[in-house]
Each structure stands twice: as C-alpha cells, then as structure tokens.
Amino acid sequence: MSAVSSDPHTLTIAFAGNPNVGKTALINAVSQSRLKVGNWPGVTVEKKEARYVQGQHQFHLIDLPGTYSLVPHSIEERVCRDYLNETPPDLLINVVDASNLEKSLSLTLELLEQRIPMVLLLNMWDEFEIREERLDVERLAATLGIPVLATSAVTGQGIEDLKKLLAEQTQRLTPLPVLPDIPEDTSQRYALIQRWAHAVMTRPDQMKPSMTERVDQVLLNEWSGIPIFLALLFLVFKLTFDVSTPFVDWIDGFFNGFLGRWAELALGALSVPDIVISLVKDGMIGGVGLVLTFVPILMFLYLFLALLEESGYMARAAFLMDRFMHRFGLHGKAFVPLLVGFGCNVPGVYATRALDSETDRKITVAVMSFMSCGAKLPIYALFTAVFFQRYQAFVILAMYVLGVSVAIFWAVLLRKTRFKGEIPVFMMELPPYRFPQWKALWGSIWSKTRSFIRQAGTVIAVSMVLLWALVNLPYGNPPEKTVLGYSARAAAPLFLPQGFGQRWEPVAAILPGFMAKEMVVGTLGVVLSVQQEEASTEKPAFWSELGAQLVGLKDAAVAAVATVFSGLTPAPLAMDDSANTSSLTAAVRNTFTPLTAFAYMVFNLFLISCISVVGAMTAEFGGRYFGFVFCITSGTAYVLSALVYQVGLVLGFQ
Amino acid sequence: MPVSSPLFFSPESLSMAQPSEALPVIKRSQPIAQFEGGARVKITEIKGDEQLCHRLLSMGIFPGREVHILRKQGTSLMLRHGHMCLGVRLAPSFVIEAEAIA
Secondary structure, three states: OOOOOOOOOEEEEEEEOOOOOOHHHHHHHHHOOOEEEEEOOOOOOEEEEEEEEEOOEEEEEEEOOOOOOOOOOOHHHHHHHHHHHHOOOOEEEEEEEHHHHHHHHHHHHHHHOOOOOEEEEEEOHHHHHHOOOEEOHHHHHHHHOOOEEEOOOOOOOOHHHHHHHHHHOOOOOOOOOOOOOOOOOHHHHHHHHHHHHHHHEEOOOOOOOOHHHHHHHHHOOOOOHHHHHHHHHHHHHHHHHHHHHHHHHHHHHHHHHHHHHHHHHHHHHOOOOHHHHHHHHHHHHHHHHHHHHHHHHHHHHHHHHHHHHHHOHHHHHHHHHHHHHHHHOOOHHHHHHHHHHHHOHHHHHHHHHHOOOHHHHHHHHHHHOOOOOHHHHHHHHHHHHHHOHHHHHHHHHHHHHHHHHHHHHHHHHHHHOOOOOOOOOEEEEOOOOOOOOHHHHHHHHHHHHHHHHHHHHHHHHHHHHHHHHHHHOOOOOOHHHOHHHHHHHHHHHHHOOOOHHHOHHHHHOHHHHHHEOHHHHHHHHHHOOOOOOOOOOOOOOHHHHHHHHHHHHHHHHHHHHHHHHHOOOOOOOOOOHHHHOHHHHHHHHHHOOHHHHHHHHHHHHHOOOEHHHHHHHHHHHHHHHHHHHHHHHHHHHHHHHHHHHHHHHHOOOO | OOOOOOOEOOHHHHHHHOOOOOOOOOEOOEEHHHOOOOOEEEEEEEEOOHHHHHHHHHOOOOOOOEEEEEEEEOOEEEEEEOOEEEEEEOEOOEEEEEEEOO
16 A cells, blocks of 8 residues: 655545544544644535644644445545545544444444555543443454554543554554455345444443433423424524624624725825725725625524534434425425525525435525525515504515415425425434534634635625626716616616516616625615715724724624623514615605515515525536526516516505 | 234345244334334334445444334434434335334
8 A cells, every 4th residue: 555645754644434423523632723624626525634743744634524334325425435545545543433333333344445554443432431331442453453442532531542653653554454354245244243343342231311312302302392493593593693793783884984984095195086996995895894794694603503513403403304394395404504594595505515415405505595584684674664664573574484485385396396206315313412512613613604705705795896887887977877777777677567667776776686685775775866974074093993993893792792691582673774764765655656665575585695695506506506596586586576566456556 | 003014024134133043934024114102123124225225224224223213203213223313204215114022
C-alpha cells in the first residue's frame, strides 16, 4: 500500500464509522480543535478535516461521513467508498459505539476488506461502562487482527493512548490487518458477526430500561408526543427570530445608515459623480448589508436546530411527523426543512440535505416557497392594515393556511406525476439522548452559515447592483421614467386578470420583490412617490458615530439576551413600522381596491421569496430543476391570484 | 388479528437460527407491522429492494435477529435490539416478516 501523501512527512489518517459515534469529537480532542469544515468535491456532504504538526511530521486527520456500509446507497456511502478506493489513507481508524458493537461490526468487516492499516476505537466507553456489560478488548483485538483501543472524547479516556498510537505511525506504520476468513454471503457474514460479538461480550439477562427509554415514554407518547413536539418547535422558531432581530436591525443600520452615509460623504468630498455615489451607497453597500442581515437569523436558527439534532431529538421528530406526512407524499424527514422555511426559505433549502432520497429532496424544495417566509409578512401587514383592519389577524392566518394547502396539493400531485412511485421507506436510527457538545454545535453552525455567505451571498449582492440600475437609470429621472418604470408599464396588461394590473405601480414592485420580498413595500413607497424621510442634517463626526455604532451592537446583544427571558409570551403580530406611515397608507388606498389588494397578497405569497432562494436552489439542485420550481411557483401565483380576483368579482366584491 | 401466510418457512431462518435442527419447522410469521407495540419478535424474512435490505442488515436488522417492538403508531414502528433503536415505516414493496417469541 503506497502512501498518498506526496510529502513523506505527512501522515493521512481517516476516521470512519456509523453516524453518531463521536468521530468528530475524537478528532477535535486529538488535534486540539483544529477542525476545518468544507465540502467533499461535487457533493453537498460536509468534509471535516484537521491538520497538526508534531516534531517533523504533519498529521492530516479526515472525518469521513457517517455511514452504515460502503455499498453506495446514499451520498455519504459513495463518498466514503470512493475516498478509500481512490486515495487510501496511511491509517484507517474505525470508530464504533462500544454499546452497539454488534451493529457496528458490519461496517468494520467491510473496512477490513479494504486492506488498509486499521485500528478499532471503542468510543463512548464512559457510556458503556455504566451498563452492566463486559467487553473483552484484548480478545476483540485478537479476533479482528488489529489494535483496539477504548476511548471517550467526553471524559478524555484513551485519548493519550490514541495520540501515542498516531505518533508511533511516524516510526512504523501499523501493519496491514491479518484478514480473518470473511465469507461473501451476507447471512453468513452476520452469523460471523454474531459469533464474534457473543465471544467478546457478556450481557446481563434482563436489561434495565435506559434513561433514553424513559424519556421516550413521554416524548414519543401517543398523546403527549405531538403536543410536546409542536411546543418545542414553536419555541425554537420564536427564540430564533426574537433573539436575532436586534442584531438584524443593527446590521441594517450599520450598513445603510452609517457606512452608506459615510461613503456618500467621502465620495462627495472627492467630487465623484452622483451616479457613482448612488451605485456605491445603495447598490453595493446596501447589497452587502442585505446579505449580512440574514446571517444572525441563520446562525441562531442553526444553533437551535443543532441543539435538537445533537441531543438526539431531531431523529424522533422526523419519526413522529412521518406518520402524517407520508400520506401527502412527503417523507417525515422533510418536516424540519419545511418548518424552517416559514422563517426563511434559504436555510430551509439547505436543510433538505437531511433527506436521503433525491426525489424527496426535490419534492420538498418544490413546495418550500409556499411556506410563507418572514419577509412576506410586511406585505400582508401593510395591505391588511389598509383594507382589512377588522379581520387583520384572520386574513394573515388565511395566507399561511392557503400556502400550506397549496403545498400539500403540489406534493401529492408531484408524487403522482413527475416523481411517480411510492414514498420511500422510512428508516432511521434513533440515537440515545445526549448532552450536546459545544464544539460540535459551533462547527455545524459555522459551516452552514459560511456556505450561505459564499453561495447565496454572491448572488444577492450582484442582484442588488442590478436592481439599483433598474430603479435609478436613466439617472435623475422620476420613477415612472426609469427602466423599471417603463418595463412595469409595458408589463402591466399581463396582470389585468389579477386586477392589480390596472395600475403600473404594483407591477413595478414585483421585480424588486423577486430580489427580496422585503423590498415590495419599500418599492411601492418609491414608485407611489411617498415622501422619503429626510436624512439628518447634523454635523457629521465619524469617530463618535462609530463609537455609537459599537454601543449599538452591545445594546443589540443585551436586547437579544433580554428577549430570551421576556419574549416567551406570544407577541402580537409584528407590524412593520413603515406600514404605518400615513402617506403610504393613503397612496395604497388610492392604488388598490380591497379585492386587488387581496389578489396582490395571494400573488406574492406563492412567488419565490427572494434571489437568495434562487441562489440556494440553483446551488443545491442545478439550474434546470430551479427552472421547474420557478414555473410551478410563478404559475401557481399567477393562476390563483387571477382566480381570486375573478371569483371575487363574480361574488360582487370590489 | 389478520394472519397472513400461516404456513411459511424460509431457508435463511433455518440456517441462521437453528442450523442443527433436522426437521423443517412450520412457523407463523406475518408482516412486522401487524404486531402490537411491546411485542418481542424474531425476524424471519426481509423482502424488497436489495439496497434497502442491505441498509437494514448493516444497521443490524436481519433474519434470525430478535427485536423488541418498543412502540407502534399507525404504520410506524420503533424497534430495539441491544442498545440500538430504529424508527421504521415500511412500504407495500418492502416488508419485514417476523414471528412472535414467547
């Protein structure tokens, strides 16, 4: 076996094992947390690796994705198999859960057959020792013909031994395993595994119910399971948005208020033309600011979801929901992504990675846009405040219900047509409950957030510059004489069946709304020529303002902590402040009728939320499938809003 | 309780469980989803997509294995063997057959 590393002083060591056996925590413990998270080439599976130097030698530790087997069934299994075939490491470390030896040995057999120097780690030894079971480590080593160590990343047991073993590799590599006679036939393999396991393990006759089982009696109970689940999700959701709001506001203020204004002043002093100043301030700085306002929401959402995941609850939530969702053509594991979508579709799209089957992922992401995201709420807030004041909460709720109903309709339809076939079998290990490890949480949060900034971020920032051009060119003209104004006038007749096409202004707000639904209300304000707030004329003082910004960040942090304790009571529907501006309200009242306003809300409900979702969907599913989703969502929006208007007319509404 | 295929034996279950047994044993096996929560059963056969069978096998569920049906909700089952819990919902094209054990 030749070492892959070009540098003779670099040792590559790969960690393989089932999901949830603590590989990442072990690598963190050995490498003093030098874990870097990336992606395996060409797939959406996370690649975690760490490098550290000891003496003359560099160690390169690779965390292979958790798998049950090397038979390529899922993406993870394929990644593992290809890696071991194409670039065999100097040493393969098979991490197994000591409490579940028998289950893990199946993968161990397959790894042994790769003929790579190998070591077996009986991890989570601390959990195993609590049980009244015994395991003969030396006998297991003799049976498998490879070194076996008992370790625990939590208590640190065996970590020093592992480090010593790795250091020894620089002197002398662990010899190739002396293969025991492994049969080809599957049932014989399992007979062999059972024989081995029985030879090294002694188990008490009667096993006491574990803590996990007792907790499950409540959390998976026929009656209390679902209510507890819904309450937990409500909490996650509420905490995410409450805690991140102060940070979002701060970032928004920092970019659009502080940075934007100072860039304007600085460029103005250099007598740069107005058009360039506007491009830099509104297009570029505004664009980057918009991308970054998503970051706090994403990070907190990922934190709470990672908590559920790491504690072992997420697998159970999927199990609970599968019971209901498979009737609608959706897999139980699709519940979490869809729920996340109500907050923001972007992390929802990424969360579909948890689904094994590509078909399930595609169906889930196709109905994702019908989960009305947080950015669509200001639109409902504005129109209901103007036209449906008495039934405001009811009308807004109706929007959400309409979205979910249409999502169910499309899920059933897609499963019956394009993705014909039965819903895949649900099969998921429900790991024991554990306390989450902080390092694992942070790794998960950071890798996902970074992937958003990289992929979706670029798309949003560029689109913001394009949007700037639409709204501002030819520069200096009034709104109706810009590119956006002209094209909205041209496109308006298309929206006559929906009623709101009788005026060009609502149509003008559709395209910016495609960039981000937050911009619909803002664009309406601009094109309806509502008086904008005058910029403050105070004498500017850069350093004191920067100081004020930092104080503002501290205040945001304090406010975020405060909401955790004060914000647990349901807050009344959040109303966007700009929605209360009386001039905008008046302008909207003159432009829309109650019926066209309702049709406009329905239209926006079904449209793709924003350009970030476009970025995320294209990155995850490719341009072609995004095109398909775009047709579904836009078509639904167009047809249903027309239907609402026409039926409304017949029923005598205006 | 509906009992399907009252007379059934599979070669795997014989070779796995009691290789020394001389006579074929007649067993009452039925789809695992027809057992009640709390039952302890022995898996006799897994029928369906080969890759899924392999997935189950590598998770430690295979003919001859005794499992405890911890709970049953609709067609969803929670199975335990050793310290491993598995949530499953089977499909018409993928069936686990099992028999009750005393």
